[in-house]
Amino acid sequence: MKILAVCGMGIGTSVILKSNAERAAQDLGLDADVEVADIGTARGAAATADVVLTSSELASELGDVGVPVVVIDNFVDGAEIRDKLGKAVDH
Amino acid sequence: MEEPSLSQLLPIEAITTGVRVADWREAIRAAGELLVTTGITTEAYVHQMQEAVEEYGPYIVIAPGLALAHSRPSSAVLRTGLSWTGLAAPVRFGHAHNDPVRLVVGLAAIDHDGHSSALSRLARMLADPARLEALKSASAPEQVRSVITKYEMSTG
Numbered sequence: 001m002k003i004l005a006v007c008g009m010g011i012g013t014s015v016i017l018k019s020n021a022e023r024a025a026q027d028l029g030l031d032a033d034v035e036v037a038d039i040g041t042a043r044g045a046a047a048t049a050d051v052v053l054t055s056s057e058l059a060s061e062l063g064d065v066g067v068p069v070v071v072i073d074n075f076v077d078g079a080e081i082r083d084k085l086g087k088a089v090d091h
Numbered sequence: 092m093e094e095p096s097l098s099q100l101l102p103i104e105a106i107t108t109g110v111r112v113a114d115w116r117e118a119i120r121a122a123g124e125l126l127v128t129t130g131i132t133t134e135a136y137v138h139q140m141q142e143a144v145e146e147y148g149p150y151i152v153i154a155p156g157l158a159l160a161h162s163r164p165s166s167a168v169l170r171t172g173l174s175w176t177g178l179a180a181p182v183r184f185g186h187a188h189n190d191p192v193r194l195v196v197g198l199a200a201i202d203h204d205g206h207s208s209a210l211s212r213l214a215r216m217l218a219d220p221a222r223l224e225a226l227k228s229a230s231a232p233e234q235v236r237s238v239i240t241k242y243e244m245s246t247g
Contacts, residue, residue: 008151012200019211019215073187076153
């Protein structure tokens, strides 16, 4: 599966999120690639993704992209990312 | 080319603690000025970091008490690097969950990829709540450096 980590610039926040999301996916036993996108290219990139991870501000800016958008509050909290990612892919 | 380590991207000259600021703009300015004085960026980047928050909101507050101030790669970025500003008193960025901010890490990058392994290491270093607390409450740059160096040595 493909997980997309989205931030405003695609160089900072999303890289941090990608790193911790990779670890979360591993913990969940998911065979996942995590990619990074900035808000400008995220809509296009989301078309080929299974799930999107981002902040609450950017989630509302992103709107409906046809796949689950998971809002992460704490980008360095492995447990939060794992729990929310687990719920999003578990259906 | 091998990517730089966290310690290489964050020299001790780029770390300050106990900085007094009135609001989030001053907090970002403090982190930005360190990028300027250490030759990472020009003054223009300081404004670009503030504009990023105006444009996209306070999402750069990525964890309780921690902001990752940054903007896009641009001509204002001279080389890739980090700065570290510990605040004497926390300030609000307007984030729903992670306010108030006690620590502002400034990031400038010349491209999208060259710094990602150092940032990943930063992410994992900050993912440990006890270590994050030690870093947020550090009262001298040497303390910050020592936590980072110890962490990098432990991970190889």
